[in-house]
Amino acid sequence: MKILATNDDGINAPGLWAMVKELRKLGEVKVIAPQQEQAGLGTSVTLGHPIKVTRAKSNLGGVEVYAVEGTPADCVIVGTRSLFPEELDLVVSGINRGANVGYDAFISGTVGAAFHGYLRNIPSLAVSLYAYENLTFEAAAKLVALLAAKIKNKDLSKELLLNITLPNLPPEKIMGIEVTELSNQSYCDRVEKDHNCEEECYQILRNNKDSVYTRQGTDIWALQLDKVSITPLLSSLGANSLKARLQSLLPAIYEGLCNF
DSSP states (O other): OEEEEEOSSOTTOHHHHHHHHHHTTTSEEEEEEESSOOTTOTTOOOOSSOOOEEEOOOSSTTOEEEEESSOHHHHHHHIIIIISOSOOSEEEEEEESSOOOGGGGGTOHHHHHHHHHHHTTOOEEEEEESOSSSOOOHHHHHHHHHHHHHHHTTOSOSSEEEEEEEOSSOGGGOOOEEEOBOOSOOSSOEEEEOTTSSSOOEEEEOOOTTOOOOOTTBHHHHHHTTOEEEEEEEESSOHHHHHHHHHHHHHHHHHHHHTO
């Protein structure tokens, strides 16, 4: 299995390397990620000037690594079109610090990178944690590997884009996995005036994690129950067919996660 790993938190982000450590048990993993954090850029692509790409030091032996002075989408485009033109079996973006849920998924660099994998007919996963501090990546890394194994075994469609968000908990404390929909809520809709600016300046800020959203079946609903949210964004299958297929696989995936 050939896997491209990327993120929007930057090449040295611990979540990226926790994920790569698990994924390389399934096959060959190549990393191409932004040199610096590139959060909130969505599917943005660099046009009009060259993108600098340099070979970078690997945190794990045998893993080929490149750092990109560009967006997460740039990373996937350059990786799939030039650096690794051979057929890839999977693109995984993450593990992101902070949840990409609700409307925020559409501005997420993590999701944006995975979207460009999907556009190239490669099954693609975007993975994030519902927290910003004291992060634990074990459950997310293991879940990515379990889903990757299902893709490797052709248990899931090749044309697939999943947005996966986990509570910041060890595997044994996660209460289940839900196939969800995006909620109609954003954690980036708080605006405050910046009084330190000489001119008129504002900051767009994230809401507090304890915002309440309880509509059953949504991503935030699942996370508030300490469950994993898996939201299908795009697929070659019909939405109902994909959800049914995921539901059939969840018991085995959850068992594998709990036995981590």
